[in-house]
Amino acid sequence: xxxxxxxxxxxxxxxxxxxxxxxxxxxxxxxxxxxxxxxxxxxxxxxxxxxxxxxxxxxxxxxxxxxxxxxxxxxxxxxxxxxxxxxxxxxxxxxxxxxxxxxxxxxxxxxx
Amino acid sequence: xxxxxxxxxxxxxxxxxxxxxxxxxxxxxxxxxxxxxxxxxxxxxxxxxxxxxxxxxxxxxxxxxxxxxxxxxxxxxxxxxxxxxxxxxxxxxxxxxxxxxxxxxxxxxx
Numbered sequence: 001x002x003x004x005x006x007x008x009x010x011x012x013x014x015x016x017x018x019x020x021x022x023x024x025x026x027x028x029x030x031x032x033x034x035x036x037x038x039x040x041x042x043x044x045x046x047x048x049x050x051x052x053x054x055x056x057x058x059x060x061x062x063x064x065x066x067x068x069x070x071x072x073x074x075x076x077x078x079x080x081x082x083x084x085x086x087x088x089x090x091x092x093x094x095x096x097x098x099x100x101x102x103x104x105x106x107x108x109x110x111x112x
Numbered sequence: 113x114x115x116x117x118x119x120x121x122x123x124x125x126x127x128x129x130x131x132x133x134x135x136x137x138x139x140x141x142x143x144x145x146x147x148x149x150x151x152x153x154x155x156x157x158x159x160x161x162x163x164x165x166x167x168x169x170x171x172x173x174x175x176x177x178x179x180x181x182x183x184x185x186x187x188x189x190x191x192x193x194x195x196x197x198x199x200x201x202x203x204x205x206x207x208x209x210x211x212x213x214x215x216x217x218x219x220x221x222x
Contacts, residue, residue: 033209035211037211037213044202044213044214044215044216045149045157045202045204045213045216046213047210047211047212047213050209050210050211052209057209059208059209059210061210093156095156095157097157099145099147099159099162099163099204100159100162100168101159102149102156102157102158102159103156104156105156
């Protein structure tokens with residue numbers, strides 16, 4: 001069974017940084033592209049970033065380009081999202097996701 | 113770039129069948145796989161359909177997916193509605209290697 005467990009969320013001031021992690025199990029992590037998706041309070045789903053299985057291809061939504069960095073460690077079955085220069089509009093639950101398989105999410109709140 | 117448009121809400125009675133549409137604004141709906149996600153209140157999304165019409169293990173066969181090139185849309189059909197099906201449903205497809213989501217449809221079963 002695919003399991004994805006996010007961690008690292010919390011309260012941070014505007015302009016601050018946070019690093020999210022996602023621990024994967026139940027599938028061959030190194031064979032799959034992975035994604036971060038976020039959901040602002042009361043809003044729909046928004047794709048944030050994707051990384052290919054070997055990290056060769058990386059993509060970002062325009063809303064986070066230049067501020068967020070996605071990475072992975074296949075030896076540790078882990079996915080990461082480094083978030084810098086955070087803004088109030090980045091407040092959301094962040095999910096680690098595959099087409100089949102989502103984590104439970106971790107809440108990021110950006111507020112002074 | 114393209115958008116996926118879903119109805120904001122649908123409602124139907126228990127035991128009935130409901131269909132939720134997802135219309136692609138440009139480019140062919142058939143050119144990229146479509147997934148459907150269910151999100152119950154207070155929970156994370158779960159996949160109910162992947163690759164247009166495939167059900168993950170554990171998803172009942174009351175859930176089915178299809179695409180229609182004539183209307184350039186994908187559809188999620190839920191038959192034999194149960195109150196537990198009440199949730200938000202999102203379609204998702206690909207634009208090159210990025211994900212595109214529909215705005216979501218709130219299904220009310222009453």
